[in-house]
Each structure stands twice: as C-alpha cells, then as structure tokens.
Amino acid sequence: MYKYDEIDQQIVDERVAQYRDQTRRFLAGELTDDEYRPLRLQNGLYIQRHAPMLRIAVPYGMLSATQLHKLADIASKYDRGYGHFSTRQNLQLNWPKLEDTPDILAELATVQMHAIQTSGNCIRNITTDQFAGVAPDEVIDPRAMAEVMRQWSTFHPEFALLPRKFKIAVSGTQQDRAIVQAHDIGMEFYTDKSGKVAIKVWVGGGLGRTPILGSVIREHLEWQHALTYCEAIIRVYNLHGRRDNAYKARIKILVKALGIDEFRKQVEAEWIHLKDSPNTITEAELARVAKHFEPMPYETLPAQDSSFDAAIASNPAFAAWVKRNVHAHKTAGYRAVTLSLKPHGKAPGDITSAQMHVVADLATQYSFGELRASHEQNLILADVKLNDLFAVWEKARANGLATPNIGLLTDIICCPGGDFCSLANAKSIPIAEAIQIQFDNLDYLHDIGDLELNISGCMNACGHHHVGHIGILGVDKDGSEWYQVTIGGKQGNDASIGTVIGPSFSAEEMPGVVQKLIEVYLKERTDEERFIDTVRRIGVAPFKANVYAKEGASA
C-alpha cells in the first residue's frame, strides 16, 4: 500500500498543527461555533448527541496492521475501547473529547493517518472496491489512481468550500463493487480499443434525500486527464450549485436542473482551458505511486490444497464460512477473506480494540500485513493462502469475527442512527440487531441466500438504504420513530433505487415485516433466483400484499 514520503508526512504534520491552533482558538472563544464548524468537520469532527464523533480517514479502505494496532490503541486511550467502520470505509470513534482531538490526530500522523476531509463540504475520502488488486474480474487496479486523486483533492484550494459534500468512487472491475453510479463523480476504469487505460465518467449520482443514479458525462477519458476533468466538473458545480438550501445543494440537483447535456456542455467548455494544464498526471507520477500497489510476493502454489479440502469435508461450520466469507483471488492458491463485523445482535460495523489487535495480528501473520475496510462495513484480509484459511477461521471465530453471513440477510449495512447521530430521525442499530436475532438460524439464512439489507436512520442515507435489496429508512412522525421499507434497490452495474412498499412501521413490527417479505420470496422464487431477481421479475405488489395483509390472511 502507499507509504508516505517527506512531502506527505509534512502535510499531515502541518495539518495537526493547524487544527490544534484552530481548536485552541475555538476553546478560547476566538472562533464562533459557526466559524469553527467547517474547520472541525474538515477534520472529521462532528458534535453528536452524547459526545463528539471523530471520523478517521481510511483512504480507499486500505490499512496496514501497524495502523490498525494504532487505531485500537487510540480507541482504548481516548474512547471506550471500540470503533465503527462506516460505509465510506472510514473508522469512527463515538466518544472522544473535543479537547483530545488534536492529540488523536497527532498520534494518527505517526502512522501516516489523518482525518482530513472526512466530512464537510469538500471532496471526501475516495472509495473503491475492497478487493482491488486481487479480484479475478479486475481490469485495472484503481488504487494508484485513487491515491493520486487523494493527494490532488487534499486541500485543493479551489474546492475547499463547495456547496455541499462531494464524493468520488473509482472502480476497475467488470462487476462494479464501488457503487460508482451513486456518487457525485464515479470513475470506471477500463482498457480501450487501443489497449490504453481509459475512464468512463459518471456524474450526479447520490443517495440522500433525493436518490439518483449518475449519468455518463464522458464515455472515454484518457487517464492522464482524470484530475483536470474532475476540476472542470467541480468548478461548474462550485460556481453554479445551490448554496441557499442544503437539501438542494448536491451536484445531482444541478445536473438535473441543467440536464446532463447542458451540464456536459458547460464542463467540456471549462475543460478546454484545463486540459493539459500542470495537474495532468504524468506517466512517471502514476508509475511512482503504482509501485506501492504492486502484487504481493506470492508463493507459487497449486490451485488446490488437500488439507483445505479435507477441512471443508469434515467441518460443516468451516465449510459454511468458506462458502460465504472466502472469495476468489487472481493468484492460484490464494483467497480473500472477509472478517464479518456483523455478529448477530451487535451493532453492524462495530469492532473492539481487542478485536482490532486480533485482526492486525492476523493480517501480519497471514496476509502480508495489510487489510481493507469495505463499504459493507466488514474487514478483508486480501491475500490468504488456502492452507492458512483454517487457522484464520479458528482465530477469527474465537474472537467473534467469523459469522458466516457475508452477503446474507444479516450482513446488514447500517448507519450509527439515533443512538449516536444528531441528524438521525430514528434509531437504526436496534432494528439491525432485532432483525439479526429474528434470522439467527444459519441454515435458514443460507437458504434465503444473497440478500442485502441496508438501514439508514435518516434520509441522508449513510446506510445506503436506497440500494439495499431491502432498504429501511428511519422517519420521524410527530416525534416518534417509524420505518419506511423499500425493496428492489441494488448496487452494481445494474444498480437501481428501491421502491417504497407502503406506509411505515413501528420498530417492533420491523422483524416481522422482513419475515413477510422473505416468505413471499421463498414461495415465489425459481431455483436460480436471488431475492432481488424475484423482486425484479414479479414486482413489488405481491410483497406489498403479504406485508399489509390483514391478520389471518397469509401469502
């Protein structure tokens, strides 16, 4: 993964000094709340319901074991001994003290980490596929470009105070796993007809209050122009986007108001002037950064391993875990492993300091000292040998990290919700926990199969509910908490936004509602169909009918 040179380190160190002084001035009364807010937000610090929340950047989800050990120590020293992985692949601490945040950032800087632009109206952490570099369907490893873009976007002076937050995702696979269509800018890397790396650029996607999938603004962009083309897009947005209403301030609203064709025309008119300007990426720079992402020093291994095969045959629990949590790898004899942060009945994405140390040790021992966070809020060991899988499983299982539920109903994406977040309309974690308990039967879960259930505590959609096969949104009705249900949302190449099935439900009703949706699926599905396929084939009506059926009637 990318390692800082002196320039990177100096920028992060200077940021700590700058933020320390800003916080000092705030505490001394020299900065008002309003003046300090964008400054602290651009360092990831929110003021929450009970305490501040600090969001630490994990650029495109990559972490070293050393960094995770440090995060564990910080969570113990400054927080309550746990952290929460978010849907932007970042780590959030829920209970730090505002006064301690400069010290926390100083500690992070010692392991080449920071909280720069993890919030605020600026370019946020750039996200990508958690299997970048190892996925068999990968065409281009997007991480070097993601790092080049991270550096470019860090303190970009022109885009320091945009109308609203700005999220970029990059992807280089056949099957999109980075939801590029749900981002302000999505970049899909591919190899063009002449064999060169090119980018398909999407713009104006986003979830939140007004969920919209992005439009293609450019089918073919040479990679050298990635930064200047983004500058053209973001400049048009910066100048023309709405600043009078936070709910209408995202780029998607501007793209919609102008229409994609007019928006494209304006962007291209800007780009004529920016194309080939000094921020054009050079071969040398891409090569320098790409050196940090070269393939690991893999051993030459056979594609099969007899001890692994024997363990699968003799141990059903291990076999179930392999089926769900172990993923194909480019290199023979290796697999990627997802460590589930979704044990049933616990807050999705949460991890204790002790578990962080365990995962870091696993990464050191079995996966070249690196790991990744996924936007589904799990951790990934990307490079594990087949004959190490059993040992990894045993250690993960002993530490509550081996729930065999990846991609299943209980692998719930969930925001912190009303338990922590001051924006939330309703709690989300207790809903996730109740559903996990309702479906706490692994055979049944595996029978239901692939299903993505996403929960957000408010329409800001941090829990990506719009693209969940089942999406749950917390809403406020006259001061009490209710839940609106959508079905048919999906991430990926054929992304879609879910359809609301009808009036909302109380918290107590929610596990039963999900149960009724599943009943319809199990009754209607063909042999090959996943839940989402059945919804797409038969439509929302049968699901709706069963969920809202009067007592006594049934599907």
Add this chain to the structure above:
Amino acid sequence: MSNLITLQNGIASVAQDDWALVKLPQSQVEVRKQAGKVVLFNLTGEKTVSDEQVANTVIPANGKIIVPLSVFIARHSELANRVAQGEVGIWLATHELLDDLIKNQTDINELPIIAIFVERFADGRIFSLGNLLRMRYGFKNELRAFGDVLRDQLFFLKRSGFTSFVIRADRSAADAIASLKDFSKPYQGAVDEQRPAFQRYNRGA
C-alpha cells in the same frame, strides 16, 4: 489599525489601504445570492442589482476608488477618464458573473485592482472566481478579497490567486497573517504555484 493584508513577492504584511470602496445603496429587494446561478439568472431571470441602486450610488469625485461592477458597466462614460488614470478598480460579489466584466472591459489589466466580496466565509465560489481571473483572463494586478474574510480561509485564497485580504473588522489582521503559511508544500497545482508536487519535487520511485 488597518485590517488589510497585502502579499508582495510572497511577503505578507499589514498595509494601509489607499483605495476607497464605493458601496451600493441598500436595496429593498431580497436577492437570493446563495441560490446559484442557475436559479438566479437562467430560471428566474432575476437581476441582482436594480437600476435605481446603480443610479443612486455615490461616487467620490477624487481619489482611488473601487466601484461595483454594475455601476462600472452602467456609468462607464462618467468613469472613463479616471479609468485611464488608473484610479478605478471594480468589485463584484461571489454571485455575480465574470462574463459581465469580461464583456464590458476588453483589457482587464487596465484595472489596477479587482476585489471580490464574499458575504459568508463558507462561500467557496470566491476561489473559482480568483482562479478564473488569473488563469483564464490573465489578470495581473491586485486581486483582493473582502467581506467575511477570516484567517482560516487565507491559505486557500492565496492559492487561488488573491494578493490582498481585508480581514473582517472584528478580527486581527496581524494574527491572520500566520495562516498564509499553513502548508509548505501543497500537493496540487493552483494559481500561486501551478505545478503539482509531483512536478516540483523529485519524489523518487
């Protein structure tokens, strides 16, 4: 004590201001300055400065003045002599259109100063405007930020091509100067240093 910071050859100092700012009279009409240009100009056709305001603007008879863009355009004949003397600069607010300036002033370097008014410090349009004036339109003279100008935005303003800053009256310009040096080696190319770090330094491989 002056609240003006000027940058000359990279050296920042608190300086006396020899320009007089010409303000527009108050208007009764509320302008949705934060609504974005699509809403402001294309969809509703709103004009942000009224003819009455322009006509009623009091222009001092002598001395160096910075006049509102709308006044500069509408009352250009009145000002032509003084423009030739180098006594007239213009200012515009972040919601106004640079196109209007460019259309009405063929050589913007005839203006010794252009100032941009930022009503709310969080309004980042000022950065794009600075960048465009410098890079697109080749403006070489003093580029000034005034209004809700606070020290924590200075570094970005400087990088966007601004060379003078009127710090908000209740804050100290002397303190604010320090923030111009928040970062020594920024990553990306911008107006003040156009080459990105990967062009300026040998970062090895």
